[in-house]
Amino acid sequence: MTRIRSLLPRLAAGAGACLTAALLAPAASAQPTLPVQTLRAGMHLIHAEVASTPPTRERGLMFREKLGPNQGMLFIFEMPGTQCMWMRNTLIPLSVAFIADDGTIANIEDMAPRTEDSHCAAQPVRYALEMERGWFAKRGLKAGSRLEGIPGAR
The missing domain is CATH 1.20.5 (Single alpha-helices involved in coiled-coils or other helix-helix interfaces)
Incomplete structure (x- = not known):
C-alpha cells in the first residue's frame, strides 16, 4: 500500500x-472555419478561404497536410503595401500570387514548406493568393494576368 x-x-x-x-x-x-470566395482566373475557378483578420492571416495554411483541387487561401490586407509571406509550420509547397487592387497579378513566388524565407510583392498590393505550388504556372498565369471575384477589388 x-x-x-x-x-x-x-x-x-x-x-x-x-x-x-x-x-x-x-x-x-484545428483550423478555423473561414468564408470561401470563388475567384476566376480566365476559365479556371478557385475556391479560396478568405483570411482577412490579423489572426487568420498569421495562421494562413499552417499545419494543413493537403489542399483540394483548385483550393487556396486569399489574404486580404487593410491597405496596399509591400506584403510578404513566409512558410513557418506550413507543410505544403505553395505558390503565392500578389494581387493589386484591380485584380492584376503583380508577381508570383514559389515557396518551400517549413521555411521562414520572405517572399514579397514586387509592388504595393492588398491581396495575396496561396495555391498549391505550380498551380499558376500550369494554367499559364503570370504577372499581368487578372483574377475576378476578389472582394473589394476595383
Whole structure:
C-alpha cells in the first residue's frame, strides 16, 4: 500500500500532462472555419478561404497536410503595401500570387514548406493568393494576368 501511495502523485502528474497534451493537440491543429470566395482566373475557378483578420492571416495554411483541387487561401490586407509571406509550420509547397487592387497579378513566388524565407510583392498590393505550388504556372498565369471575384477589388 505504501508503494502504491508513493506512485499515485507521479501517476497523477503524468496523467495530467497527458490530458493537457491531448486537449491542446487538437486546438493547435484545428483550423478555423473561414468564408470561401470563388475567384476566376480566365476559365479556371478557385475556391479560396478568405483570411482577412490579423489572426487568420498569421495562421494562413499552417499545419494543413493537403489542399483540394483548385483550393487556396486569399489574404486580404487593410491597405496596399509591400506584403510578404513566409512558410513557418506550413507543410505544403505553395505558390503565392500578389494581387493589386484591380485584380492584376503583380508577381508570383514559389515557396518551400517549413521555411521562414520572405517572399514579397514586387509592388504595393492588398491581396495575396496561396495555391498549391505550380498551380499558376500550369494554367499559364503570370504577372499581368487578372483574377475576378476578389472582394473589394476595383
